[in-house]
Amino acid sequence: MAKPKAKKQEKPIKCYYCGKIIERSSEHVIKKVPLATKAGIRNYKRQLHLSCVSKYNEKLEDTDLRVQENSDWDAVYQYFRGNVLGLDSTIPLDDHTIRRLQGLRLGQFYPSGNNTRLLPRGYDFKTILVAMKVANIKIQPYLKTASFKDGKHRVNTIMRFVTDEINDVAMRLESQRKAVEKLEKDEVTETFDYISKLKEKKETEAKQVEEKTETQSNIEALFGGLL
Incomplete structure (x- = not known):
């Protein structure tokens, strides 16, 4: 009795851009990419992750x-x-x-x-x-x-x-x-913290001046403007 032929396992498809395996068909995209050849630049079909297409295009335009x-x-x-x-x-x-x-x-x-x-x-x-x-x-x-x-x-x-x-x-x-x-x-964090603290200090000082002025005004009002 003849042995059944072993099924050929499909070769994993690797993404042209990142080199990782494309695991799901929903992630699989075929795109033409420019390659340098002896005859000049030619476009060839390559397989990519859907998420890698935009990354590749961005670098291509950079x-x-x-x-x-x-x-x-x-x-x-x-x-x-x-x-x-x-x-x-x-x-x-x-x-x-x-x-x-x-x-x-x-x-x-x-x-x-x-x-x-x-x-x-x-x-x-x-x-x-x-x-x-x-x-x-x-x-x-x-x-x-x-x-x-x-x-x-x-x-x-x-x-x-x-x-x-x-x-x-x-x-x-x-x-x-x-x-x-x-x-x-x-x-950057240290500089940011310094600026934040400096801003807080100025705001506190301004508030103290404002409170002092308000207190002085209240005192003057209390004494009928005689001070």
Whole structure:
């Protein structure tokens, strides 16, 4: 007797924007998003949470954010080329190296048909740059003694050093960000409390003057204005 065929389990659908699984059909939206290709910008269908669509659109329209991300990406590119690989600024990075660097932005090996901008998953380029600087202390001595099959093998080995450091770097930067945020919040609260207390003091003083004036008027009235 033939065994019944096992039912194929549907692959979970992950949101293009946040990277989390879309659990309910009511949350599922298909949207065309612009992707950079060798032929230029093309629109491709991507699946998102309904709640993520507005967030993505907002970031897409934020020109300053896009300019900043492009600047951060350029800093990563330049550092990896010059400080890690030791290449001259006139030599461009090959496609494999670029894709590996962009893959870090999304926490992937390669970006795999995704934008490497505006998405809140993976690691931002500033974090990647710091991780590279930390890892480069170990990378440079290793490169002097190691041998590689080819350029891809060399880059992949370097990336292992970077990925070993990046989680720790990301956590440290996040802790620093929260500490600064708390400090700024405390300063604002302290300033607000000072202003509030100063206002209360002035109101109390004004009330005391008013009461004193009223008392004096009552006394004068009592004595028929003879005082």
